[in-house]
Amino acid sequence: MRHILASSLMLSSMLIPAVAHATSSPDDATAPTSNLRVSTGVSAPSIVGPIAIQLPENMSASFVQTDTQIGLSLTVDSNGLPQNVKVVKSSNPFLDARVVDAIQKSHFHPGTVDETPIPVEMNLTVSVAR
Numbered sequence: 001m002r003h004i005l006a007s008s009l010m011l012s013s014m015l016i017p018a019v020a021h022a023t024s025s026p027d028d029a030t031a032p033t034s035n036l037r038v039s040t041g042v043s044a045p046s047i048v049g050p051i052a053i054q055l056p057e058n059m060s061a062s063f064v065q066t067d068t069q070i071g072l073s074l075t076v077d078s079n080g081l082p083q084n085v086k087v088v089k090s091s092n093p094f095l096d097a098r099v100v101d102a103i104q105k106s107h108f109h110p111g112t113v114d115e116t117p118i119p120v121e122m123n124l125t126v127s128v129a130r
Contacts, residue, residue: 045076045111045120053102053128068128070099078117080108088123099126 071089074082085103087096103126111120 041112041114043112045080045108045122048080048107048109051099051102051106051126053098055098068095070096070126070128072100072103072124072126073121074103074124075119075121076108076110077119078110080110080117082106082108083119089125091128095128099128 068091069089070087070091072085073088074085077083082103085100087100090096103124110117111122112118
C-alpha cells in the first residue's frame with residue numbers, strides 16, 4: 001500500500017509542471033499583440049428639449065391617469081436620431097402610439113466614446129402627466 005501511495009505522490013508532482021509547460025507555446029512570445037484602446041470618456045445619449053405629446057381636447061381626464069409611465073427601447077444613432085423605437089412597458093395603445101410618435105420626432109445628443117459619436121441602444125421611461 002505504501003508503494004502505491006508513494007508512486008502516486010511522485011507521479012502527481014511530475015504531472016503538475018508538465019501541465020504548466022504545456023499551456024505556454026513558443027509562438028506566444030512572437031505572436032502580435034492587439035492594440036489596446038483606452039477610452040478617455042464615454043457619454044450616454046441625452047434628449048434635446050422637452051417632448052410634446054399632443055392629446056385631443058375632448059379626451060377625458062380619466063383616459064390618461066396621473067403619473068403614467070411608458071417604457072421604450074430604442075437606438076440613438078450617431079446623428080442623434082432615434083431608430084427602432086419599441087414599447088416595452090405599455091400604458092394603453094392610444095397613448096403608447098402618441099409617445100412613440102413624439103420620440104421619433106425628437107432629437108438627441110448622440111452617445112460618444114472619445115468624443116466620437118456612436119449609435120447606442122437604450123431604454124427610456126417616459127412619464128406622462130396632465
